[in-house]
Amino acid sequence: MRCGVVFDDATTLWAGPGTGTTERWLRSTLGAAFGLALPPGPEGARDSVRLLLDDTLEPEAYRLSVVANRGAEIRGGGPAGVFWGAQTLRQLLGRHAFRRAPVRPGIRYGIPHQIIEDGPRFRWRGLMLDVARHFMPKEGVLRYLDLMAAHKLNVFHFHLTDDQGWRIEIKRYPRLTEAGSWRARTKFGHRASPLWDEKPHGGFYTQDDIREIVAYAAERHIAVVPEIDVPGHSQAAIAAYPELGNTDVIDTTRLSVWDTWGINPNVLAPTDNTLRFYEGVFEEVLELFPADAVPFPGLSGFVHIGGDECPKDQWRRSPAAQARMKELGLADEEALQSWFVRHFDTWLSARGRRLIGWDEILEGGLAPGAAVSSWRGYAGGTAAARAGHDVVMCPEQQVYLDHRQDGGPDEPVPIGYVRTLEDVYRFEPVPQEFTPEERAHVLGTQANLWTEVMEDHARVDYQAFPRLAAFAEVAWSALPAPGERDFADFERRMEAHYGRLDALGVGYRPPEGPRPWQRRPGVLGRPIDGPPPHR
Incomplete structure (x- = not known):
């Protein structure tokens, strides 16, 4: 040589x-x-x-x-x-x-x-990590930033709040972490499973932890996009501060941090108190996640507000919510959610930030500057791009890495679609029918890791790898064309990459199937043929 x-x-x-x-x-x-x-x-x-x-x-x-x-x-x-x-x-x-x-x-x-x-095909090459369902200690987050850097991924979407836990310290609202950061027990497996882990689960990041994570990411040229869920996926916040919920239709003082999975009916009340509370939350979030931490053109300053899976039943039954709709001249509950999203879009824009949310934020109308994470297939991203909004493509059918990797009986806690390494490698983020103007609105693409059935970092590793390596190549490389991607060549190159993952201590899924300790015999998942729920 x-x-x-x-x-x-x-x-x-x-x-x-x-x-x-x-x-x-x-x-x-x-x-x-x-x-x-x-x-x-x-x-x-x-x-x-x-x-x-x-x-x-x-x-x-x-x-x-x-x-x-x-x-x-x-x-x-x-x-x-x-x-x-x-x-x-x-x-x-x-x-x-x-x-x-x-x-x-x-x-x-x-x-x-x-x-x-x-050079990269896309500006936004992201990984979303859900630390709300199962908390990942700071050391594990820093490790995943290193793994992202090794795969040339540059956006870390940090899912910090949900029904099952609030993971970020907010000094003016200490009960968010005192009460909202832990739950008494946890469903083990899919929500239909009869199994429970009866020990308390929890954890949160102090503000100094967050500053360290953001600085560590910036040293690796990774932008961190925090997600604070509103108005749905909010039971942990309501459990900490019951006045945030729809108190005229439910006794919110009896709520605790949710211990199971699925779409939760307890959503934020559309009151001025709720708006002021979350403005206070976002004020501290903006200080912890500065817009200029990583000066990527077109990628700086994003804040994710969730906006997905917000059941409207409590609003329909709430006299206070109905009165608010009448006061605002809103036609229905979908318009009420749009009002909620628009409020925070205006608030963030006034502070030089950009709102991004899951594609449900399109329902009822969307503010011009907002961007969309398209998770329910390509439809949301298509509608957003055609309406002039920037889009991050992350369809669950292709790049939700919590979905099972094989249909075999040894696959641990099988969830959702079977999405193999080859399936992810053949994923194409941009619909072929997009015009040049619509293509220009595609910021990039992102793989998502929802952690309901990932109780520790070993399970996260198993679900992420090796598929995240395939996704990273899709996000970086423009050629060959999607239909011409040579999976056999990728498999050959992965032989060397498995050695790198071994050296890094990554507990990936081997090509021949899960190792004995990676299985979860007897823990029910949710294998399906049709569209699954988001989380």
């Missing part, structure tokens, strides 16, 4: 202006993996690694040049481009570059001469 660069004690690292995040990352990862210092050196040193910006490239594009006797050079159109080039450099060095300490001290690792020019 004719090496362009050899990693050994003589290897130096030169970083040009604007490349500091990648410089720090390389020393902390490759330096640890190989036991090397990677000290600063002159720009032209033999076997050096050089990092520099090049404004002839797109912001996230890069050119990696490995030349014999010259070392490796990574040019990026922006700091993110340099960082993605460094991720490719790490891949080329092999699975041991993904370890935290050298397993073979003294071994020289080299990369052959080559030039790679690459």
Whole structure:
């Protein structure tokens, strides 16, 4: 092998202006993996690694040049481009570059001469992680940010609140975490399962935890989009502050954090008190998730408000809600939800932020600047793009990674559609019938991990991988065309990637099926043939 660069004690690292995040990352990862210092050196040193910006490239594009006797050079159109080039450099060095300490001290690792020019298809290449149903401690979240970076994913959609738990500290409303962050027990399996885990479950992130997560993500050029659910999926908040609920039709003081799954009937009351309460919540959220944490063009400043699966029965029965509708001149309960969404769109826009929500926010009309996460197939995204709204495509039929990976009896807690590695690899985010104007509204795509049946990080790993690797390639790569994707070639390349995942300690699903400890015999799931519920 004719090496362009050899990693050994003589290897130096030169970083040009604007490349500091990648410089720090390389020393902390490759330096640890190989036991090397990677000290600063002159720009032209033999076997050096050089990092520099090049404004002839797109912001996230890069050119990696490995030349014999010259070392490796990574040019990026922006700091993110340099960082993605460094991720490719790490891949080329092999699975041991993904370890935290050298397993073979003294071994020289080299990369052959080559030039790679690459850049992403989509601006938004996301992963949604639900920490409300099953809490993931901070260390696990930081680990998933590293896994995202290794796969060149750049948007972390952080699902922080739901019926089953409130996971973010809000100082002016301490009972959100004192009472709303834990439940007395948890349904084990699908909601039809007779099994319960009878121990309390809970946890939350302090505000300093959130700041650390956001900063850690920013060092990896990942934007964090927080989700605070309104007006549905709110029982944990109502359990903490009963006045937020529809008190004229239900005794909200008797509610606790929900311990099972499904669509919950207890929704927020459309009152001024509720609006003021959540404005207070969002004021603290905006401070914790600054718009400029990662300055991606067109991706900064998003706040997700959920907006999905809001049953209207309590509003129909509530004299107060009906009076509010009459006062506002609204035709029906769908328009009342639209009023709720529009209020927060106006409030966020006035503070330089952008609202994004699940595609139900289209019902009853949507403010012009709002964006849509299209989960119920392609229809919501299609309607949104044709109405001039930006869209993130995340249809559950293709990229809900909580859905089972195989139809076999050993698949743990089988939920939803069978979506194999090949199915995810063949996913096409943009409908073929889109016009150029409609295509321009597709910000990108996102894979979602809802954690009802994922009780710990090992289960999250199993559901995410290896399918997240297939999704990452779809989100990054424009070619070949969807119908021409070569799955056999992807499977061949995955043979090497499984070694990287092993080095990273990822508990993925092996191609031959789950290992014995990955199974959950006797725990009911919900295999279906038709459309499943969202969560």
